[in-house]
Amino acid sequence: MDEDGTYPVKLYIYDLSRGMARQLSPLMLGKQLDGIWHTAVVVHGKEFFFVGEGINSCPPGGTPLGEPDSVVDMGFTEVSAELFMEYLTSLAESTYGADKYKLFEHNCNTFSSEVAQFLTGKKIPSYITDLPSEVLSTPFGQALRPLLDSIVINPGGSNITGQR
Template identity: 30%
Template sequence: MEGSTLSSNCATSGTYEGYVDRELFLNIYDLTPMNAYSIWFGFGIFHTGIEVYGMEYGFGAHDYSISGVFEVEPRSCPGFIYRCSISLGHLSMSASEFREFIETMASDYHGDTYHLISKNCNHFTDDICQRLTGRRIPGWVNRLAKLGSLFSCLLPDSLEATTVKQMPEYHTYDDDDDDDGSDSGSNASSQDASQSDEVDQKVLLSPTPAPEIAFIKGISR
């Protein structure tokens, strides 16, 4: 049965000595407890994030035309039920190179462009996976979007948006090899204050307390 295949493929892979930080994981979460039953029929509603270098990166919805890409402690994304992780291979880029990559990605994934069917968190992780490894995430992870494109009128209203439940407050990344870190940090602080004014101190979609989330500030090449 297909559901059995999904369960067997969804297993945490071990790390290899010397590659612990560079191993790329797809972390999979249940959006609903009903997945425990529906997955046996080859169907489920999932959120995914990419884990590498000790952090997890995801994409969520909010109401503003700024980055919806965020980072959080691995396997602890708020609002979802962690299911498992799948190893996607290993990176050949350094932590600072990956940081530049994810900031560039963030410029293409604004919170107000999130769409359950055409541009959701699984599209984001699939895009990252293709760019970094040349492979796609397992097709069953985003099957909802494929079915939803045909039967969107049947989707419950509660699934029309995925929120990260926190204000879009950017995290400043400091490269240890950057001699100008203090100046860039100062500029980032000013820009962060400007962004805070833009969103007018509004909570995204829910004030529910959650594990700390830091948004990634997008950059363009």
Template identity: 45%
Template sequence: MDTNKVELYIYDLSKGMAAAFSPMLIGKRIQGIWHTSIVVYNREYFFGSKGVESCNPGTTALERPLRVEVIGETQVPYSVFIDYLNGLSETTYAYNSLLLEERRKTLKEKLIRKEKKREKKRKKILESGGELPPELKEDFAMADTDTVNGQSQLPSDEAFALEEEEERREEEAKKKAREPPIVYKDIIDVKVEFDALVALIDGKLNPEEQRATEELQQYMIGDEGSWALSDGFLDFVGRLLNDTQLSVDVRVKTLNVLAMAALKDDVILVLHQDRKDHILMNYAFEIDRLSIQEQEAIALFVFDDVAVELTMALLQYFNSKPPEEQLYRCMKALAKFVQVSTQEVPQLIQMIGPDPRSFKGVSDRVDSLVDQIALKLR
């Protein structure tokens, strides 16, 4: 599978003038007026006057970027990427999109809150007689010249307290408004699954892999944090998932244990370790080639980011006109994915296709799942 580099181009729209003149004009230094774009597949993509636009890298009116940062790689086929991007440019990221305007408003509010916190930190440091760190000193000196009748215009402690209380209430309201996560805690006994896994791989591991098994036990059974897992832990998982000499049951038990790990608060730290070699993602990407038992196990180990990747694999598999049994299993997984990721998965289905409704009539049980999925599509 081809790999393409993904770069971030960073431009200063002011060409250095913001940094030079902002202290005199607004009382504090602004390093730049930033514009960014993404470069991938030898094409530069950015949000312009007509919405999502593209050009050859470095050929915009801004000429060469101030800085270029490599932010990763992608193995997504270009045809899938461009279809998805075109869909977003006509919906979520259309120039006059109400959702985009809402995101702008949210970002503006976050920046205002961040600046207020910076001002509060500056005030506390000065009141305690401390010295401002370099990143606060210059901005504060400029801002402090703006006074009325000799009194600083920094917000009072009472105002900050009221703002923080309001922010706390807003966060609590957002948490209450969220849909509860879909979990399968009641159908998996992690200790039973782990013991079964150990029995299946007994005598088949080298010393390093045996240590990784003990680490997994500490993490899952002993309820330790992800700190218990060594740097080579995912290599051990990769062997269990990809070694064809091991039975299918080994892979199923491994996935079931990992499904329970997905309920732990620090599982994201484990997944971050997978960003380099993509052991878990590459395995899930081949879902159409896996056994039914493995597909069902993968479906349990799903949350928003993984659901999108697996959905892409399922949609590609649908193009092969699978038989009824495989189609039913895949539709069952897809029905769960649209519940887990209520926005991105339905959007991906509509952008890439095929439309699940095109499989209506294959069987009653497939029709039932298609109807469930259709409720989530616009």
């Protein structure tokens, strides 16, 4: 906590393709993608993210993905750790339960944007949230959609509600 009673909020951004999207996307999709983004919100000393098993947390940079490719300073929040955990629990019981994950429509980036907006009033950068529609706007993306819809991203961490 800072002197003024606020807590810093960061967005951790990971490229799940480890640079492959940048190299292969022009060939496969006919357009340049800079990465396949996984995001997490870091606040109150933990990294929070949404995966196929629900909302998870870990120490910052503590998933098998390692350190993030980039970090965006989202500003500060006055939301206490206790209130934030109540908020996350309510999300886990409603819109971000394990059965709600959808790779294109309802994923880690949807979660990060909603949580960042709750904490700071700001959404995450649009180049991240617009990626699924960019991929699906291509013939190759449409052809791959059935396969891609079956993929569940899970970089590890502990489920915040203890449900598996």
